[in-house]
Amino acid sequence: MKLIKQLIALATVALAVNAHAAAAPSNEAPDVLVKRISQEVIETAKADKAIQAGDQKKVLDLVESKILPYVDSQRMTALAAGRFWRDATPEQQKALSDQFRTLLIFTYSGALSQIKNETVEFKPMRSDPSDNEVEVRSQVNVARGEPIPLNYRVAKTPSGWKIYDINVLGAWLVETYKGTFASEISKGGIDGLIKTLTEKNKSLANKPLKTVAK
């Protein structure tokens, strides 16, 4: 009995430490942080046959454990909702950012299972150490064609640096969703948007990740 209690205590501490570890290195420079995350994720994805084969659960786990702790999904949602965010009730805000987060997880997961031989190259930072918001720029070198630019906007928060926007091929994620969010909100209000997102996520959850032919 005592042993079990100790084990539970130990597990709790381990969890707490883990949770902290995720947020702790706030002294880590933003570019170092992004570089570390992306390397970890790519290495895991490349090494894991199950991920390559499109094992949805494994991919989701990877995203949740390695990426999500460093993403400020609430801020992302707030920016994408733009001026409508203020009009939303706290419950709506929460529901919206939860659903948006889930959608992004699915999208990341889809992208991750497509990683093969790509390498990521980081460009020199052009920010001042005192900056609270910086842009980390990188590019993904692919086997064919021109490299894909991949940039991150990272902001300092009390729990360390967090990513709040991603740029793929020159388009910012938040900006790209903004138009859709606005038109959904104009059709059915915030609740309409939440509903659309929820349905989208449901259909994504029921659909197996597309396995990618080589």
Add this chain to the structure above:
Amino acid sequence: MTHRTSKHLRNAALALGATVLLAGCAGPNPRDPYEGFNRAMFSFNDTVDTYALKPAATAYRNVLPNFVQTGVNNFFGNLADAWTGVNNLLQGHGEAGMSDVTRFALNSTLGIVGLFDIASEAGLQKHKEDFGQTLGTWGVPSGPYLMLPLLGPSTVRDTVALPLDIKGDIWGYKEPVYIRNTGTALRAVDQRANLLNATSLLEDAALDRYEFIRDGFLQRRESQIHPDGDDAPRKPSKDDSAEPEAKPEAKPEAKPEAKPVAAAQSSTPVSSESAPKELNSGAPAAATVSQ
């Protein structure tokens, strides 16, 4: 001579005026006044894609050996490099332009008519520039979004530039014609095959694919013309500025780069349209968000 020029100018002005007028009665998105037409084209393209292009591309990817696909891709990519080089030089990007010319020379010869992309391996990065980008670099605004049949997303400016891009396509001069046509089809299938993964991702990510592609495309185009860095440090604050307060002049869709069109449509009497953005880009707005 002068008479003719002024006539052209007048025509251009008229066309511009008509565009602005059309845009004036626009729906929700000021950058997409022709949304009705565009959506029709979009669904037409989608149908063609679903029944012809995508199946062909899928078969191409699954059946042909990888090195053949790479060869096809390199071959047409090499031809495109020449036009890219011309455009880079026209844009005043001497270094990039020379690199493209070198790429073309290297790959056409040592790379055996472009089948092997040895230039990339030698560290000469591939670029992609077209005449629409060149016009953009020269200061021509993109104009409204335009969905072209078969060719996909574009803008009014890029469509105007299209005839030159077609003239700059070396493969377009290939004789005999039947080989040219086969090659053109092959190129389309190959390009589509490269996008198969991306489009399946897009279907997952987008709530409304039309809007998602449009908003992504317009940003991407803008970033190609003003590559990262030109305005990068400012951008985050711009996003923030739209967020906490509902400002009449800061429509969420109106990107700062879309100056002429967007400014004309935000229908506020803007004398110096950059002023409100500068005011909004201050720290207070950003601080509200991060808390």
